[in-house]
Amino acid sequence: xxxxxxxxxxxxxxxxxxxxxxxxxxxxxxxxxxxxxxxxxxxxxxxxxxxxxxxxxxxxxxxxxxxxxxxxxxxxxxxxxxxxxxxxxxxxxxxxxxxxxxxxxxxxxxxxxxxxxxxxxxxxxxxxxxxxxxxxxxxxxxxxx
Amino acid sequence: xxxxxxxxxxxxxxxxxxxxxxxxxxxxxxxxxxxxxxxxxxxxxxxxxxxxxxxxxxxxxxxxxxxxxxxxxxxxxxxxxxxxxxxxxxxxxxxxxxxxxxxxxxxxxxxxxxxxxxxxxxxxxxxxxxxxxxxxxxxxxxxxx
DNA sequence: CTTTTAAGTCTACAAATGTAAACTATAGAT
DNA sequence: ATCTATAGTTTACATTTGTAGACTTAAAAG
Numbered sequence: 001x002x003x004x005x006x007x008x009x010x011x012x013x014x015x016x017x018x019x020x021x022x023x024x025x026x027x028x029x030x031x032x033x034x035x036x037x038x039x040x041x042x043x044x045x046x047x048x049x050x051x052x053x054x055x056x057x058x059x060x061x062x063x064x065x066x067x068x069x070x071x072x073x074x075x076x077x078x079x080x081x082x083x084x085x086x087x088x089x090x091x092x093x094x095x096x097x098x099x100x101x102x103x104x105x106x107x108x109x110x111x112x113x114x115x116x117x118x119x120x121x122x123x124x125x126x127x128x129x130x131x132x133x134x135x136x137x138x139x140x141x142x143x144x145x
Numbered sequence: 146x147x148x149x150x151x152x153x154x155x156x157x158x159x160x161x162x163x164x165x166x167x168x169x170x171x172x173x174x175x176x177x178x179x180x181x182x183x184x185x186x187x188x189x190x191x192x193x194x195x196x197x198x199x200x201x202x203x204x205x206x207x208x209x210x211x212x213x214x215x216x217x218x219x220x221x222x223x224x225x226x227x228x229x230x231x232x233x234x235x236x237x238x239x240x241x242x243x244x245x246x247x248x249x250x251x252x253x254x255x256x257x258x259x260x261x262x263x264x265x266x267x268x269x270x271x272x273x274x275x276x277x278x279x280x281x282x283x284x285x286x287x288x289x290x
Numbered sequence: 291c292t293t294t295t296a297a298g299t300c301t302a303c304a305a306a307t308g309t310a311a312a313c314t315a316t317a318g319a320t
Numbered sequence: 321a322t323c324t325a326t327a328g329t330t331t332a333c334a335t336t337t338g339t340a341g342a343c344t345t346a347a348a349a350g
Contacts, residue, residue, distance in 0.1 A: 011339090040338095041340055046340095047338085048339095
Protein backbone atom coordinates (compact mmCIF):
# COMPACT_ATOMS: atom_id res chain seq x y z
CA UNK A 1 0.00 0.00 0.00
CA UNK A 2 1.17 3.48 -0.81
CA UNK A 3 2.03 5.72 2.07
CA UNK A 4 -0.22 8.74 2.04
CA UNK A 5 2.66 10.85 3.19
CA UNK A 6 0.52 13.41 4.92
CA UNK A 7 2.38 16.28 6.44
CA UNK A 8 1.98 18.26 9.61
CA UNK A 9 0.93 21.86 9.35
CA UNK A 10 2.63 24.54 11.40
CA UNK A 11 -0.09 24.49 14.04
CA UNK A 12 -0.07 20.74 14.23
CA UNK A 13 3.67 20.83 14.62
CA UNK A 14 3.27 23.09 17.63
CA UNK A 15 1.03 20.56 19.27
CA UNK A 16 3.39 17.73 18.43
CA UNK A 17 6.28 19.47 20.06
CA UNK A 18 4.50 19.38 23.35
CA UNK A 19 3.47 15.79 22.86
CA UNK A 20 7.01 14.82 21.99
CA UNK A 21 8.34 16.56 25.03
CA UNK A 22 5.92 14.90 27.40
CA UNK A 23 5.71 11.55 25.70
CA UNK A 24 2.09 11.06 26.64
CA UNK A 25 -0.41 13.82 27.13
CA UNK A 26 -4.04 14.32 27.90
CA UNK A 27 -5.97 16.94 26.04
CA UNK A 28 -6.34 18.56 29.41
CA UNK A 29 -2.60 19.12 29.65
CA UNK A 30 -2.39 20.33 26.10
CA UNK A 31 -5.20 22.76 26.64
CA UNK A 32 -3.61 24.05 29.79
CA UNK A 33 -0.20 24.48 28.27
CA UNK A 34 -1.16 25.78 24.89
CA UNK A 35 -3.90 28.10 25.92
CA UNK A 36 -1.28 30.12 27.74
CA UNK A 37 1.39 29.99 25.13
CA UNK A 38 -0.70 30.45 22.04
CA UNK A 39 -3.97 32.14 21.59
CA UNK A 40 -5.77 28.89 21.07
CA UNK A 41 -9.06 27.95 22.63
CA UNK A 42 -9.70 24.45 23.90
CA UNK A 43 -11.76 23.83 20.80
CA UNK A 44 -8.87 24.57 18.54
CA UNK A 45 -6.60 22.24 20.46
CA UNK A 46 -9.17 19.49 20.19
CA UNK A 47 -9.50 19.98 16.46
CA UNK A 48 -5.76 19.86 16.00
CA UNK A 49 -5.63 16.73 18.11
CA UNK A 50 -8.25 15.10 15.92
CA UNK A 51 -6.51 15.99 12.74
CA UNK A 52 -3.20 14.70 14.01
CA UNK A 53 -4.86 11.40 14.75
CA UNK A 54 -6.51 11.29 11.37
CA UNK A 55 -3.17 11.94 9.77
CA UNK A 56 -1.64 9.17 11.80
CA UNK A 57 0.80 11.23 13.83
CA UNK A 58 -0.94 10.60 17.12
CA UNK A 59 -2.57 7.62 18.74
CA UNK A 60 -4.15 7.20 22.15
CA UNK A 61 -4.77 4.52 24.71
CA UNK A 62 -8.37 3.46 24.23
CA UNK A 63 -9.74 5.41 27.19
CA UNK A 64 -13.14 6.95 26.60
CA UNK A 65 -12.17 9.98 28.59
CA UNK A 66 -8.90 11.57 29.64
CA UNK A 67 -7.10 9.47 27.15
CA UNK A 68 -3.40 9.64 26.73
CA UNK A 69 -2.20 10.75 23.36
CA UNK A 70 1.22 9.76 22.13
CA UNK A 71 3.20 10.29 18.96
CA UNK A 72 3.67 7.63 16.31
CA UNK A 73 6.90 9.17 15.13
CA UNK A 74 9.81 10.45 17.13
CA UNK A 75 10.63 14.10 17.15
CA UNK A 76 14.07 13.36 15.79
CA UNK A 77 12.67 11.39 12.89
CA UNK A 78 10.01 13.95 12.14
CA UNK A 79 12.56 16.72 12.25
CA UNK A 80 14.95 14.90 9.95
CA UNK A 81 12.23 13.97 7.53
CA UNK A 82 10.78 17.44 7.38
CA UNK A 83 14.16 18.99 6.83
CA UNK A 84 15.00 16.48 4.13
CA UNK A 85 11.76 17.12 2.33
CA UNK A 86 12.35 20.83 2.43
CA UNK A 87 15.82 20.43 1.03
CA UNK A 88 14.59 18.13 -1.67
CA UNK A 89 12.42 20.75 -3.29
CA UNK A 90 15.35 23.11 -3.55
CA UNK A 91 17.99 23.59 -6.20
CA UNK A 92 20.97 21.37 -5.49
CA UNK A 93 23.25 24.27 -6.13
CA UNK A 94 21.60 26.46 -3.53
CA UNK A 95 21.37 23.89 -0.79
CA UNK A 96 25.05 23.99 0.07
CA UNK A 97 25.23 27.72 0.73
CA UNK A 98 21.89 27.58 2.52
CA UNK A 99 23.20 24.89 4.80
CA UNK A 100 26.29 26.93 5.50
CA UNK A 101 24.00 29.73 6.47
CA UNK A 102 21.74 27.61 8.65
CA UNK A 103 24.58 25.92 10.40
CA UNK A 104 26.11 29.26 11.06
CA UNK A 105 23.06 30.43 12.93
CA UNK A 106 22.37 27.17 14.71
CA UNK A 107 23.55 26.09 18.12
CA UNK A 108 25.10 22.67 17.94
CA UNK A 109 26.54 20.36 20.51
CA UNK A 110 30.19 19.37 20.44
CA UNK A 111 29.02 15.91 19.55
CA UNK A 112 27.02 17.08 16.51
CA UNK A 113 29.87 19.26 15.39
CA UNK A 114 32.36 16.45 15.61
CA UNK A 115 30.08 14.19 13.69
CA UNK A 116 29.53 16.80 11.02
CA UNK A 117 33.19 17.52 10.64
CA UNK A 118 34.17 13.91 10.26
CA UNK A 119 31.36 13.38 7.81
CA UNK A 120 32.42 16.41 5.83
CA UNK A 121 36.07 15.45 5.83
CA UNK A 122 34.96 12.24 4.26
CA UNK A 123 32.77 13.90 1.68
CA UNK A 124 35.55 16.26 0.82
CA UNK A 125 37.57 13.43 -0.65
CA UNK A 126 35.13 12.71 -3.43
CA UNK A 127 33.51 16.12 -3.72
CA UNK A 128 33.84 18.01 -6.97
CA UNK A 129 34.15 21.73 -7.43
CA UNK A 130 30.72 22.17 -8.86
CA UNK A 131 27.43 20.36 -8.97
CA UNK A 132 24.70 20.35 -11.55
CA UNK A 133 21.68 22.50 -11.02
CA UNK A 134 18.49 20.50 -11.01
CA UNK A 135 16.21 23.44 -11.48
CA UNK A 136 15.06 22.41 -14.89
CA UNK A 137 14.84 19.04 -16.54
CA UNK A 138 17.66 18.82 -19.04
CA UNK A 139 15.56 18.15 -22.11
CA UNK A 140 13.51 21.24 -21.71
CA UNK A 141 16.24 23.73 -21.91
CA UNK A 142 15.41 24.62 -25.46
CA UNK A 143 13.68 27.86 -24.87
CA UNK A 144 13.86 28.97 -28.43
CA UNK A 145 10.24 29.70 -29.04
CA UNK B 146 6.02 49.18 7.66
CA UNK B 147 5.80 45.58 8.69
CA UNK B 148 6.89 42.98 6.20
CA UNK B 149 3.99 40.76 5.36
CA UNK B 150 6.33 37.81 5.19
CA UNK B 151 4.26 35.88 2.72
CA UNK B 152 5.62 32.51 1.78
CA UNK B 153 5.73 30.56 -1.42
CA UNK B 154 3.70 27.44 -1.68
CA UNK B 155 5.15 24.27 -3.16
CA UNK B 156 3.57 24.92 -6.55
CA UNK B 157 4.71 28.48 -6.56
CA UNK B 158 8.19 27.35 -5.67
CA UNK B 159 8.19 25.12 -8.75
CA UNK B 160 7.44 28.08 -10.94
CA UNK B 161 10.05 30.18 -9.23
CA UNK B 162 12.74 27.62 -9.87
CA UNK B 163 12.24 28.03 -13.58
CA UNK B 164 12.16 31.78 -13.31
CA UNK B 165 15.32 31.79 -11.24
CA UNK B 166 17.05 29.58 -13.76
CA UNK B 167 16.11 31.69 -16.72
CA UNK B 168 16.31 35.06 -15.06
CA UNK B 169 13.50 36.47 -17.14
CA UNK B 170 10.63 34.48 -18.55
CA UNK B 171 7.49 34.97 -20.51
CA UNK B 172 4.39 33.10 -19.49
CA UNK B 173 4.70 31.47 -22.87
CA UNK B 174 7.98 29.87 -21.87
CA UNK B 175 6.68 28.84 -18.49
CA UNK B 176 3.64 27.26 -20.04
CA UNK B 177 5.74 25.43 -22.54
CA UNK B 178 8.20 24.14 -19.99
CA UNK B 179 5.83 23.36 -17.15
CA UNK B 180 3.07 21.81 -19.15
CA UNK B 181 5.46 19.06 -20.07
CA UNK B 182 7.02 18.62 -16.68
CA UNK B 183 3.98 18.91 -14.48
CA UNK B 184 0.42 18.21 -15.25
CA UNK B 185 -0.47 21.85 -15.23
CA UNK B 186 -2.63 23.59 -17.75
CA UNK B 187 -1.79 27.06 -19.05
CA UNK B 188 -4.51 28.41 -16.79
CA UNK B 189 -2.86 27.01 -13.72
CA UNK B 190 0.47 28.49 -14.67
CA UNK B 191 -1.16 31.86 -15.15
CA UNK B 192 -2.83 31.71 -11.78
CA UNK B 193 0.42 30.82 -10.08
CA UNK B 194 2.12 33.65 -11.91
CA UNK B 195 -0.51 36.08 -10.67
CA UNK B 196 -0.23 34.93 -7.11
CA UNK B 197 3.53 35.15 -7.16
CA UNK B 198 3.20 38.75 -8.29
CA UNK B 199 0.62 39.51 -5.65
CA UNK B 200 2.93 38.04 -3.04
CA UNK B 201 5.75 40.16 -4.34
CA UNK B 202 8.04 37.40 -5.50
CA UNK B 203 7.74 38.30 -9.16
CA UNK B 204 7.66 41.52 -11.12
CA UNK B 205 7.50 42.17 -14.83
CA UNK B 206 8.55 44.74 -17.35
CA UNK B 207 5.46 46.80 -18.05
CA UNK B 208 4.63 45.15 -21.37
CA UNK B 209 0.94 44.67 -22.00
CA UNK B 210 1.57 41.39 -23.66
CA UNK B 211 4.44 38.88 -23.68
CA UNK B 212 5.82 40.52 -20.63
CA UNK B 213 8.99 39.34 -19.00
CA UNK B 214 8.64 38.15 -15.45
CA UNK B 215 11.58 38.21 -13.13
CA UNK B 216 12.17 37.34 -9.49
CA UNK B 217 12.45 39.91 -6.74
CA UNK B 218 14.52 37.62 -4.59
CA UNK B 219 17.48 35.48 -5.55
CA UNK B 220 17.20 31.74 -5.44
CA UNK B 221 20.03 31.57 -2.97
CA UNK B 222 18.36 33.99 -0.62
CA UNK B 223 14.99 32.32 -0.92
CA UNK B 224 16.56 28.95 -0.28
CA UNK B 225 18.43 30.14 2.76
CA UNK B 226 15.43 31.91 4.17
CA UNK B 227 13.12 29.00 3.68
CA UNK B 228 15.54 26.60 5.25
CA UNK B 229 16.11 28.91 8.19
CA UNK B 230 12.40 29.28 8.76
CA UNK B 231 11.94 25.55 8.69
CA UNK B 232 14.71 25.05 11.20
CA UNK B 233 13.32 27.72 13.44
CA UNK B 234 10.12 25.86 14.12
CA UNK B 235 12.02 22.81 15.23
CA UNK B 236 13.36 21.74 18.58
CA UNK B 237 16.89 23.03 19.03
CA UNK B 238 17.93 19.62 20.23
CA UNK B 239 16.71 17.86 17.12
CA UNK B 240 18.12 20.27 14.60
CA UNK B 241 21.70 19.12 15.02
CA UNK B 242 21.05 15.46 14.27
CA UNK B 243 18.67 16.43 11.48
CA UNK B 244 21.37 18.55 9.90
CA UNK B 245 23.82 15.69 10.18
CA UNK B 246 21.30 13.60 8.36
CA UNK B 247 20.60 16.15 5.66
CA UNK B 248 24.22 16.89 5.03
CA UNK B 249 24.89 13.22 4.78
CA UNK B 250 22.44 12.86 1.94
CA UNK B 251 23.33 16.10 0.18
CA UNK B 252 25.84 16.65 -2.56
CA UNK B 253 28.10 19.52 -1.70
CA UNK B 254 30.92 21.22 -3.53
CA UNK B 255 34.46 21.16 -2.20
CA UNK B 256 34.05 24.84 -1.59
CA UNK B 257 30.92 24.43 0.54
CA UNK B 258 32.51 21.61 2.46
CA UNK B 259 35.60 23.62 3.22
CA UNK B 260 33.51 26.51 4.37
CA UNK B 261 31.41 24.28 6.56
CA UNK B 262 34.39 22.59 8.13
CA UNK B 263 36.12 25.82 8.99
CA UNK B 264 32.91 27.20 10.38
CA UNK B 265 32.37 24.11 12.45
CA UNK B 266 35.94 24.03 13.72
CA UNK B 267 35.29 27.49 14.97
CA UNK B 268 32.00 26.63 16.57
CA UNK B 269 33.55 23.65 18.21
CA UNK B 270 35.66 25.87 20.40
CA UNK B 271 32.73 27.36 22.24
CA UNK B 272 30.24 24.55 21.81
CA UNK B 273 28.93 22.81 24.88
CA UNK B 274 28.03 19.18 25.24
CA UNK B 275 24.34 19.76 25.42
CA UNK B 276 21.85 22.41 24.51
CA UNK B 277 18.53 23.29 26.03
CA UNK B 278 15.41 22.00 24.42
CA UNK B 279 13.07 24.80 23.43
CA UNK B 280 10.06 22.60 22.98
CA UNK B 281 8.15 24.04 25.88
CA UNK B 282 8.30 27.40 27.53
CA UNK B 283 10.07 26.95 30.83
CA UNK B 284 7.33 28.25 33.07
CA UNK B 285 4.78 25.85 31.85
CA UNK B 286 6.51 22.69 32.82
CA UNK B 287 4.30 22.20 35.81
CA UNK B 288 2.05 19.56 34.46
CA UNK B 289 0.71 18.61 37.80
CA UNK B 290 -2.94 18.91 37.14
C1' DC C 291 -29.38 10.31 42.42
C1' DT C 292 -28.99 14.93 40.35
C1' DT C 293 -26.14 18.52 38.76
C1' DT C 294 -22.04 20.30 36.86
C1' DT C 295 -17.87 20.08 34.26
C1' DA C 296 -15.38 19.07 30.67
C1' DA C 297 -13.43 15.31 27.10
C1' DG C 298 -14.41 13.89 22.80
C1' DT C 299 -17.17 14.53 18.42
C1' DC C 300 -19.58 17.32 14.94
C1' DT C 301 -20.33 21.23 12.53
C1' DA C 302 -18.87 25.84 10.84
C1' DC C 303 -16.60 29.20 8.37
C1' DA C 304 -13.01 32.18 6.38
C1' DA C 305 -8.53 32.16 4.16
C1' DA C 306 -5.05 29.76 1.58
C1' DT C 307 -3.89 26.45 -1.96
C1' DG C 308 -4.22 23.45 -6.08
C1' DT C 309 -6.23 23.42 -10.21
C1' DA C 310 -8.57 25.36 -14.13
C1' DA C 311 -12.41 27.36 -17.10
C1' DA C 312 -14.32 31.72 -18.94
C1' DC C 313 -13.66 36.23 -20.54
C1' DT C 314 -11.20 40.31 -22.61
C1' DA C 315 -8.32 42.48 -25.55
C1' DT C 316 -4.34 42.74 -28.46
C1' DA C 317 -0.45 41.35 -31.57
C1' DG C 318 0.18 38.98 -35.56
C1' DA C 319 -1.86 36.54 -39.71
C1' DT C 320 -4.51 36.97 -43.98
C1' DA D 321 -9.44 46.00 -41.99
C1' DT D 322 -10.77 41.57 -40.16
C1' DC D 323 -9.82 37.39 -38.03
C1' DT D 324 -7.49 34.40 -34.78
C1' DA D 325 -4.53 32.75 -31.34
C1' DT D 326 -3.32 33.65 -26.98
C1' DA D 327 -1.44 36.70 -22.88
C1' DG D 328 -3.36 38.56 -19.11
C1' DT D 329 -7.56 39.01 -15.94
C1' DT D 330 -11.71 37.20 -13.60
C1' DT D 331 -14.21 33.85 -11.72
C1' DA D 332 -14.72 29.11 -9.93
C1' DC D 333 -14.50 25.28 -7.07
C1' DA D 334 -12.71 21.47 -4.08
C1' DT D 335 -9.40 20.70 -0.29
C1' DT D 336 -6.58 22.05 3.39
C1' DT D 337 -5.65 24.88 7.23
C1' DG D 338 -6.56 28.07 11.11
C1' DT D 339 -9.72 28.83 14.35
C1' DA D 340 -13.65 27.83 17.11
C1' DG D 341 -18.65 27.12 18.62
C1' DA D 342 -22.26 23.47 19.55
C1' DC D 343 -23.50 19.04 21.07
C1' DT D 344 -23.18 14.58 23.63
C1' DT D 345 -22.01 12.00 27.34
C1' DA D 346 -19.56 10.34 31.10
C1' DA D 347 -16.96 11.46 35.34
C1' DA D 348 -16.77 14.17 39.41
C1' DA D 349 -19.20 16.93 42.85
C1' DG D 350 -22.75 17.48 46.11
